[in-house]
Amino acid sequence: MKIAGTLRNRFLAAALFAAVFALAPVRAHAVSKEIIELQTQVQQLLDMVQRLQSTLDTRFGVLQNLAQQTADQAKQMSTTVSDLQQKLNAQNDTINGKTDTVSGQVQSLNDSVDELKSRIAKLDKTVQELQTQLQNAQAPQQPAAMPNGAPAFGGATPGSAPAGGLTPNSPAVNQTPPLQETFQSGLRDYNAGKYELAAGEFQDVLRYYPLDDLAGTAQFYEGEIAYQQKKYDEAVNAYSLVLEGFSGNPKAPAAQLHKGLALIALNKRDAGIHELRLLVQRHPRTPEAASARTKLSGMGVKAVAAR
Secondary structure, eight states: OHHHHHHHHHHHHHHHHHHHHHHHHHHHHHHHHHHHHHHHHHHHHHHHHHHHHHHHHHHHHHHHHHHHHHHHHHHHHHHHHHHHHHHHHHHHHHHHHHHHHHHHHHHHHHHHHHHHHHHHHHHHHHHHHHHHHHHHHHSOOOOOBOTTSOBTTTTOOTTSOOGGGOOTTOOOOOOOOOHHHHHHHHHHHHHTTOHHHHHHHHHHHHHHOTTSHHHHHHHHHHHHHHHHTTOHHHHHHHHHHHHHHOTTSTTHHHHHHHHHHHHHHTTOHHHHHHHHHHHHHHSTTSHHHHHHHHHHHHTTOOSSOOO
16 A cells, blocks of 8 residues: 555656646747747837838938929029129119210200200390390480470580580490409309308399300309308299209209209208209219219109109
8 A cells, every 4th residue: 555655656746747847848839939929020120110211211312302402403593593683783774874874965955955045035135125225226316395496405406416515315324344353253252251242243243244154153153142041942043043044054053953952941852852853864974963862862762763
């Protein structure tokens, strides 16, 4: 019995050992298979990541190439636009220069025509005055008869000269002041600030020598005197007479400039701007035109009106 029990115990132990020994490889084999599957999945994920990275690199390269091409095209377009703008500016400058030249020439011709018309009108007026004076001089003077029929000239017979050697048609002595001396005296008084005295002397030049070139200059200084005294209305009228009657006078550009400034001082902004623009158009290369451009620019106005 004891031996049988011992053998049975040994058999059970051997069976248990055999069972454990038999089961151990199976479990190890199962764990190994899971590891292999996990490694396979990890490898697949790595492959997918690599393919995704490769795809991203490829697409990024394409995008970078497209961006570079776009930048190059934009640069070329910018260069083309800049070149075109420069050409357009050059053409505009050329056209404006030619337009200014033609406008200046046309205006100079118009000024010459206006001056010629003014001189013709003055000559015509002078001729009419001379004709009137000649007719008056040629008209016979009838002496007034006294009640007794005696002539009115102190008993003198017709055809005889009255006492004192003067005839009824004897002209009065003409006290005409010298032109140059009167003008220069007026200029000196103006520069010395003696405006009232200078104005009288310039008026003498205008009264006795209305057709002389110095008459236009005297008229300009009449305007300057009024402008200095801030009598802007009188100044505008005086400058207008220079521009209308003496358009070819060297003081005409200054007269138009100061007329525009006087109008602006009178709060007649639009009229003043018109005069300054007209000056730039008529006399574009004069210092007065440069001053007009500066004034217009300071007012925020273009020197040439928009068309």
